[in-house]
Amino acid sequence: MGRSPCCEKAHTNKGAWTKDEDHRLIDYIRLHGEGCWRSLPKSAGLLRCGKSCRLRWINYLRPDLKRGNFTEEEDQLIIKLHSLLGNKWSLIAGRLPGRTDNEIKNYWNTHIKRKLIGRGLDPQTHRPFNSPTANETAAALTTADVKKSPECLGCVKAVNNPPIITQFGAVSQTIDFNNSYPDVTSTKVKSDSCNSGTTTDDGPTYRVPGQTNMGQEDINLELTIGLSKFQGEARNSTASSAESRVVGLNSSPSPFGLFYEPMKVEMVGSNKGQNGEICSCSELGFEMNSKGQGGCCSNCQRKSGYLISRYIGPLLGS
């Protein structure tokens, strides 16, 4: 089945954007907000494809974009994230506020790739070129894996044959589920859509599919597994002095110790009554989104931000 073009290509401009076009787009979005990119060009008086407008806004015009060179910290973070996620630029961007997937992708291809090669590392596998297992290293979780199997890594394993995974290879240590998230079992975690061992008592260990330990010692990923600030609060949920507590979970916990959906939070103490949901970003030490309500995360500003924090936040530490 063919698809109709996203816009009438015969009457659209292409190539570099002019200042006038930028201003029209900015003004329109300031007035009406983002969304409905298909109809935006006509409404804004732009002879552009809706997709082109979206790209221009997201990659260049958005006011919260960070301009300038990448810092050494950002470099290291990108390398870490790429080693875990592969070319999932949008996920990586979700972890770097103010940076876009396109920017990171370009930066990777023009700078970091070369940097790693200079260190004798394969930029795709993050292993030394002479590593005998370099070719065996598969990409980390794919977007498709994540989207198709949001319940737990057990389901992801089913997508990623072979399914038996008993070791966490992206880090230099194995993760004991109970140790990495000791309170999951004591806070009545719902596991309504998957029963493939997410809350077992015998402490199963996991690894990211396709990754092994071999060669990892050559790259100090400095990954840590630990409880986040918010998890710490949840751990104290029985204490009367706690300001908030987890009262429900939309989904099961991951073996990484994260929830796949925003956590439902009941505020107690001085904030009583301001119940809502909290983005997993909070687990990384960020603030709860405004008024504690669910929806778009005020920190990451994008859905992929949720994903990144949900899936690998704890691996990176808070």
Add this chain to the structure above:
DNA sequence: AAGAGGGGCAACCGCCTGGTC
């Protein structure tokens, strides 16, 4: 000073996914 070559990056293309009807 001018042309060649390469790097950097904005923008485009085509495919995928999720939502709706």
Add this chain to the structure above:
DNA sequence: AGACCAGGCGGTTGCCCCTCT
């Protein structure tokens, strides 16, 4: 269930600019 649509994503292209000769 499947067709359709909008939005989103990763890969690639092509232009501009800088450096080198």
